[in-house]
Amino acid sequence: MRIIENLEEMRETAGELAIGGQSSGLVPTMGALHDGHASLLRRSAAENDVNIISIFVNPAQFMPGEDYESYPRTWDADLEAAEAAGVDIVFHPSAEDMYPPRAQTSVVVHALTRGLCGMSRGQGHFRGVTTVVAKLFNLVRPTRAYFGQKDAQQAVVIQRMVIDLNFPVEIIVCPIVREADGLALSSRNRNLPPEHRQRALALREALTLGRKLVRGGETDVSALTYAMGQHILRDNDIELDYLEIVSPETLEAVDKLDDLALIAGAVKIGGVRLIDNILVGPTGPWED
């Protein structure tokens, strides 16, 4: 497994792969790898000649007061996990190289970033994500790039960016990987104080409650969000950031669940922000 830290070396390597006609898969990450990342890496390894992971805690997507400093950094364990998941190249640029002092260009996807996490974290969060992902695509020139459905809004936003800016990259969105009790895997789970670990299930429980109500015939979005919200707010130690039912394509709010919808939520527990979501329509799916 090769580690590339230099932007020019990454660009040259990408050029050599292209000349050699080799396909490459990129899994962009901020490190603190878990089994969710491993599932993306394994799929990338299976579908491409060369499997590339980027590990870069991107300062541009953290808003003031967010957890950039405390975001988990587990470099040695990440290298082991990457190797075990069949990675060929680890791209690990520095913040100074990615954002040189006079940089002043960014990529903004407009309407899709206004709601959900864009509303609660600020649209600047997604500007940071799309800008870094566009830069990674330019440096790595992957044939395919792999993202997790846990960050459902991020996946929709990146798919839009790729279409709008004509990036020759196929975006592949992979299913959420969960702990045995249903908690969605997230790098931030490591920062959950142990006494709050059990509480973190409340969001997942609310989402599955929503799905159960839909299965029982409830299609009214106000009734569904009220029931799910109540489930979370029973616990005074959980701060409900948002819980919304939106179209999975436009991310706009729907009033009736008469088609496939995305139920997405974010909570804060013990200072840690967690997100999760579920896709459901009047005829299912009833499992995920």
Ligand code: PAF
């Ligand atoms: O999902 C993430 O870990 C990040 O938002 C990403 C896509 C690696 C961009 O920094």
